Amino acid sequence: MAANNSVDHVRPIRTKRYFDYVSADLIEDICSDAAESMDSETDSSLAVHIGSFFKKFGFTDIIFFKKPGQRDSDFDGVYRSLMKSDGPVRCHNCVEIEAGSENELYSLIRKERPNADFIAVRSSDEKIIRAAAESFETDLIIPVSYAEKRSQNSGSTLHVSAGQINHIAAKIARDKKTAFAFDLYPFLQTKGYRRSKLFSDCMEMIPILRKYGVPVLPVSGAVSYYEARGPYECEAFGTLLGLSKEEAVRGVSDVPAEIFERRKKQKSGQIISSGVEMISNERQD
Numbered sequence: 115m116a117a118n119n120s121v122d123h124v125r126p127i128r129t130k131r132y133f134d135y136v137s138a139d140l141i142e143d144i145c146s147d148a149a150e151s152m153d154s155e156t157d158s159s160l161a162v163h164i165g166s167f168f169k170k171f172g173f174t175d176i177i178f179f180k181k182p183g184q185r186d187s188d189f190d191g192v193y194r195s196l197m198k199s200d201g202p203v204r205c206h207n208c209v210e211i212e213a214g215s216e217n218e219l220y221s222l223i224r225k226e227r228p229n230a231d232f233i234a235v236r237s238s239d240e241k242i243i244r245a246a247a248e249s250f251e252t253d254l255i256i257p258v259s260y261a262e263k264r265s266q267n268s269g270s271t272l273h274v275s276a277g278q279i280n281h282i283a284a285k286i287a288r289d290k291k292t293a294f295a296f297d298l299y300p301f302l303q304t305k306g307y308r309r310s311k312l313f314s315d316c317m318e319m320i321p322i323l324r325k326y327g328v329p330v331l332p333v334s335g336a337v338s339y340y341e342a343r344g345p346y347e348c349e350a351f352g353t354l355l356g357l358s359k360e361e362a363v364r365g366v367s368d369v370p371a372e373i374f375e376r377r378k379k380q381k382s383g384q385i386i387s388s389g390v391e392m393i394s395n396e397r398q399d
Contacts, residue, residue: 132345133175133370134168135208135234135254135295135333141178141196142189143338161195165203171344177232177370179208182222206374208232212259216245227251231377234295238277247287253373254295254331255287257319258312260303272303276315284326291376293369294323297335298343298351313354320356329369330355332362
C-alpha cells in the first residue's frame with residue numbers, strides 16, 4: 115500500500131486547459147486601457163499584463179485570430195511577445211479566413227497554414243463551409259459571418275448571417291477531424307428579432323453536428339475587452355445553443371487542446387498525412 119502511495123505521489127498532476135478564441139484587435143484595446151495605469155509600457159510588460167488579464171478569467175490558452183494580410187499595428191511587438199511567452203497563459207496565433215470562392219479559400223489556406231497554429235474559416239456560404247471541411251488543413255469552421263454596416267438613420271450596425279450545415283459537410287468534417295466553433299460576439303451585437311433568428315439558425319446546426327460526432331467550440335470571439343468572457347460563460351453559451359454540459363466543457367478545453375497537439379505533431383513530421391502517424395518505439399511506463 116505504501117509503495118502505491120509513493121507512486122501516486124510522484125505522478126505528475128495534469129491540470130485542465132481552458133481555451134478562448136479572440137481577435138488580435140483585443141490586444142490594442144487592453145494595451146490602450148493599461149497605458150494609463152502602467153509605469154513601464156514595454157512590449158514584454160504589456161504582454162505580461164495581457165496574460166494576467168486572461169488568467170483572471172480562468173483561461174490557460176488564448177487563440178488570437180487575425181485576418182490574412184491584416185495590416186501591422188502599433189502593438190505587433192506585443193503580439194510577438196505574447197506568442198513567445200512562457201507565462202501561465204499560452205497564446206496561439208490563428209488566421210481567420212473569409213473567402214468568396216473555393217479556389218480562393220484553398221489558396222489562402224495553403225499560404226497561411228505554415229505559420230499558423232490554427233486555421234479558422236468563417237463563412238455562412240454552404241459551398242465554402244463544405245470546401246473548408248474537405249481541407250485537412252482547416253482546424254475550425256465558424257458558420258456565422260458578420261460585417262459592419264453603416265446607415266444615416268441607425269449609424270453602425272452588424273449584419274449577421276448564419277449558414278447551413280448539411281449531413282455531407284458534417285460527415286466530411288468528422289472524417290477530417292475539423293471542429294465547428296460558434297462565437298458569442300455577434301449575439302452580443304444584435305438584439306430583438308435578429309438575435310432570435312441567429313439563435314434559431316445556430317441551434318438547428320447542433321443536432322446535425324452531434325449526429326456525426328463533430329466537436330463544437332463555444333467561444334467569446336471578443337474584439338474588445340467589453341466582450342471578454344470566462345470559460346464558464348462560454349460553456350453556458352454552448353448549452354444555450356443546445357450542447358450538453360459535457361459537450362460544452364469539452365469544447366472549451368479538450369477539443370482545442372487536441373487540435374493544437376495534432377498540429378504540433380504534423381509540423382514535427384510525426385503525422386505524415388491524414389490518418390498516417392509515426393509511432394515512437396520508445397517504451398513509456
